[in-house]
Amino acid sequence: METAPSWFCEIMRAQNFGDTLSCGSKTYVYRNGVWNASHLDVSDQQKQTEEIFAFKWKKETTFNSPEALGRVRDWLIERYGTFSALLPLLPPEPVVLDAGCGAGMSALEYFKPLSKIRYIGCDISEAIWVAVKRFNLQQERERERERERENLHS
Numbered sequence: 001m002e003t004a005p006s007w008f009c010e011i012m013r014a015q016n017f018g019d020t021l022s023c024g025s026k027t028y029v030y031r032n033g034v035w036n037a038s039h040l041d042v043s044d045q046q047k048q049t050e051e052i053f054a055f056k057w058k059k060e061t062t063f064n065s066p067e068a069l070g071r072v073r074d075w076l077i078e079r080y081g082t083f084s085a086l087l088p089l090l091p092p093e094p095v096v097l098d099a100g101c102g103a104g105m106s107a108l109e110y111f112k113p114l115s116k117i118r119y120i121g122c123d124i125s126e127a128i129w130v131a132v133k134r135f136n137l138q139q140e141r142e143r144e145r146e147r148e149r150e151n152l153h154s
């Protein structure tokens with residue numbers, strides 16, 4: 001059974017009952033790595049946004065090339081500086097809210113290593129499933145690098 005981290009419940013003022021999260025008048029159910037709203041009231045405009053972005057982010061080949069990701073990374077660094085320079089200015093393990101995270105493209109390019117932040121990504125579209133896959137992959141890569149570093153020093 002999956003539980004939400006206590007820091008997340010604190011921030012959201014949420015109560016976690018196993019696979020269910022109660023937050024104000026809303027209920028979220030844990031499924032495949034994501035807390036899903038059990039009920040969504042979406043306008044026609046939001047529905048359109050949802051469909052367009054689900055389509056866009058599922059086509060990973062259109063944004064997952066080293067060139068495309070490099071452009072996003074450069075853009076973020078130009079605006080915010082490097083993450084390693086920003087990190088000491090923030091509280092320890094800063095919480096990052098990525099509202100409209102899509103496939104997590106910007107977040108995954110900027111917040112390296114991911115283990116330095118507490119990340120909350122939300123998205124109205126099915127891009128969220130692409131994001132889950134990409135975050136899992138990135139975390140696995142980081143863990144692998146960490147194991148290699150430990151082996152080097154042992």
Ligand SMILES: C[S@@+](CC[C@H](N)C(=O)[O-])C[C@H]1O[C@@H](n2cnc3c(N)ncnc32)[C@H](O)[C@@H]1O
Nearest residue numbers: 049053100101102104105106122123124125127
């Ligand atoms: C331009 S994309 C940005 C993606 C991501 N932040 C990045 O830079 O890689 C905007 C995202 O916002 C999401 N979005 C738009 N309206 C939203 C809403 N009301 N609630 C949650 N997500 C929303 C879309 O589904 C889309 O994935």
